[in-house]
Amino acid sequence: MTVINTSLLASASSTTSSSSMIEAKALLNSNWWGNFSYTDHCKLLGITCNGAGSVTRIVLSDYCFYSDYYTSLLGKLENMNWTSLPNLEYLNLDGCNFTGSIPEEIGSLSKLTWLDLSTNYHLEGTYGYIAPELAYTMVVTEKCDAYSFGVVALETIMGRHPGELLSSLESPSAQNIMLANVLDPRLPLPTNPMVVGNIVLVARMAIACLRSEPRSRPTMLRVSQEFQSVKKTFATPLCAISLLQLWNAEIDFYSINE
Structure with a gap:
C-alpha cells in the first residue's frame, strides 16, 4: 500500500500556486493585456504556460501586426518584471511598437533561448548592435x-x-x-x-x-x-x-x- 504524504503535496501545491501568482502579477502590472483575473493569465493572447502555470513563451508578434486595438495596449519593456518569469524560454515581440529602453533583466533569464525584438523602432538600447546569435542564445563570444x-x-x-x-x-x-x-x-x-x-x-x-x-x-x-x-x-x-x-x-x- 502506497502512503502519500498529503502535507508535502499541499506544500508543493502552495509553492507552485505562489510562483504562478507572482508571474500573473507581473503580467498584470505590465498593462500589456489590460485587466484580467490572476487565475487566467495562461489564457492570455500570446502566453504559453507549463503544467505548473509558469510562463514559458510570450509570442505577441502576430497579434501586434494584425490588431490595432491590441497594439494600443502595449507600452514599454521595462513595465514587465522580467525577474518574475524564471521559466521563460521564448520571447517574440517583433513589430509590437514598444518604446523605452531594453531592460538588462532580459539578459539574466537563464532559460531564454529565443529573443526577437525586431521592428520596434522606438526602443532605446543596444539591440540593433548585437550579434544575431547573441540575441537568440545570450551566449557571448x-x-x-x-x-x-x-x-x-x-x-x-x-x-x-x-x-x-x-x-x-x-x-x-x-x-x-x-x-x-x-x-x-x-x-x-x-x-x-x-x-x-x-x-x-x-x-x-x-x-x-x-x-x-x-x-x-x-x-x-x-x-x-x-x-x-x-x-x-x-x-x-x-x-x-x-x-x-x-x-x-x-x-x-x-x-x-x-
Whole structure:
C-alpha cells in the first residue's frame, strides 16, 4: 500500500500556486493585456504556460501586426518584471511598437533561448548592435564584439544606422549596391586616394565583421592590426565599388612609402 504524504503535496501545491501568482502579477502590472483575473493569465493572447502555470513563451508578434486595438495596449519593456518569469524560454515581440529602453533583466533569464525584438523602432538600447546569435542564445563570444563593431563602423560612415542594409549584405542584390550610395549624403565624396583608401578599408572590415556565421568574422585583434598597418591608397573611385566587392574582398590596396 502506497502512503502519500498529503502535507508535502499541499506544500508543493502552495509553492507552485505562489510562483504562478507572482508571474500573473507581473503580467498584470505590465498593462500589456489590460485587466484580467490572476487565475487566467495562461489564457492570455500570446502566453504559453507549463503544467505548473509558469510562463514559458510570450509570442505577441502576430497579434501586434494584425490588431490595432491590441497594439494600443502595449507600452514599454521595462513595465514587465522580467525577474518574475524564471521559466521563460521564448520571447517574440517583433513589430509590437514598444518604446523605452531594453531592460538588462532580459539578459539574466537563464532559460531564454529565443529573443526577437525586431521592428520596434522606438526602443532605446543596444539591440540593433548585437550579434544575431547573441540575441537568440545570450551566449557571448569574442565574435560578438566584432559584429557590434561592424554595425558601429558602418553607421559612422553612413551617418545613420545600417538597418535593412544588414540583411542585404549576403544577398545577390548587394552586387547592385554601390558604396558611394550608402555613405553619408551630407558629406561630399572624397577624391583623395588616401582618404578613399581609408573609407574602403573601414567599409571592408565592417562588412567582414557582419557575416552571419561567427567563425567567418575576423577577431577584433585582426581588425586592429589592419588599421595599424601601413597607410594604404586606393585608386578606384568610390562610385565604382560595390558592397559585393567588399563582401568578397575583391579590392586591391597599394602601400604608401613614407
